[in-house]
Amino acid sequence: MELYPWQTELWQKVADMRSRMPHALLLQGHRGIGKLHFAVRLSQSLLCEQPLPGHAACGVCQSCNWFQQDNHPDFRLLEPEDVESTADEESSAPAKTSKKSQIAVDQVRELGDFLGLSSHRSGLRIILMHPAEALNLASANALLKMLEEPPPAVLFLLVTHQPQRLLPTIRSRCNVIDMPLPARSMAETWLAAQGVQQASQRLAYAGGAPLTAVQEEAGADKRLAELHAMLNHGAQMDPFAAAALCVRDGVAEVVSVMQKWVYDLLSLHLAGQLRYHGLQAESLQGLAKRVDLAKLLDFQRTLDEARRHAQHPLNADLQLESLLIQYTQVFSTTSRP
Ligand SMILES: [Zn+2]
Structure with a gap:
């Protein structure tokens, strides 16, 4: 290299x-x-x-x-080297602690x-x-x-x-x-060449260390996949558990992820097309068949509203729970062919 x-x-x-x-x-x-x-x-x-x-x-x-x-x-x-914590063989704990x-x-x-x-x-x-x-x-x-x-x-x-x-x-x-630390302009150019989005902000967040910025972006992608997996449960999602899982991402971030998700649900439901989630097309198509259109449109408005106030959520937990409950309700109980 x-x-x-x-x-x-x-x-x-x-x-x-x-x-x-x-x-x-x-x-x-x-x-x-x-x-x-x-x-x-x-x-x-x-x-x-x-x-x-x-x-x-x-x-x-x-x-x-x-x-x-x-x-x-x-x-x-x-x-x-691996330092095994004092071995306790009787407990078959799945998390084998080695540090x-x-x-x-x-x-x-x-x-x-x-x-x-x-x-x-x-x-x-x-x-x-x-x-x-x-x-x-x-x-x-x-x-x-x-x-x-x-x-x-x-x-x-x-x-x-x-x-x-x-x-x-x-x-x-x-x-x-x-x-x-590398000169900022050089690090930004390098990050952009690695395909890192918003290289300037990422670099600033990483304190000027470009490899940290790359790692953080990779972590963010992984996190996004986790949020999508959560939304993919549709009506079967447990909104309280889900809210607890994503509260650390912040209301603004979660709402933004959901807005794109709902956009594609709607677009698939009405026109059979999607814009953001090419990789999840199959699972979104399954979900889109089951949405109640009126409720989905309501939910979209709720998300837009939440987005406007997301910078100052009074209670992030409650707000996310409420949004996620509403999300589970946009799916009709009987699936359409
Ligand atoms: Zn040599």
Whole structure:
């Protein structure tokens, strides 16, 4: 994968250090700007046997092959490992709680073996730690010992968005590289090229971090699918449960989703066409056959009214319940052929 466009300038600076690379780099910056991506690309480039001009990895040498198969003998990625919560085997709870929160001291100690070997190819070995703030006190101290007496030809690459959570003694032994937020115009252009709608607003909401903006949009799409699944239940929907589910989306958002939904119900019922929900055509057609036209038109007016006042709902729960009850009632009890 290519670098993100906002990283090329920093890339030149860092990759130019390859002949005099310090033994530890700390990449720090805002979450959602591609720090890990940068660190992985840098690792591949430093291990590559015939890097291209501009220090990009060649992608075809033995080293690059290993790297691309997550199989490079001179590279280690340390990330938090699964910490199973104290096992309780008698309860067969479906939600098996495992959390990934810490880089354990054993993970760091095992590096001792890795560092004891000689390198397989270029002479360099790289240890990438992400996120470095996941080091706990014990693992941080184990790492500190290695940083105090760095083995030759080893690069420790630490990635963090919370450098203040690292031991100051670790920070001070690293060459710190600040990764800035991308320039807004560049990030917006990039987001738009990824097909992100309303790139400017999304970026602002994500605090200027473009990858966060992309993730949030993906989450919003998923949420929309959930709301549609809820509406798809028609008369069988439980309006109280549904209101509880969607209250966190806000009245304005839910009303806007319902307005489009009702528009298509009406359009299908009257003209056999739809405008917004091409992907749900089949289920909407089923629902459209069962609507009571007068009640649906009433409901459409109610939604328009709710939309006008949605910015200041006195009681979002009650308002959503009332709207969703009315929604379940637009379907006639007997289905028409
Ligand atoms: Zn290569």
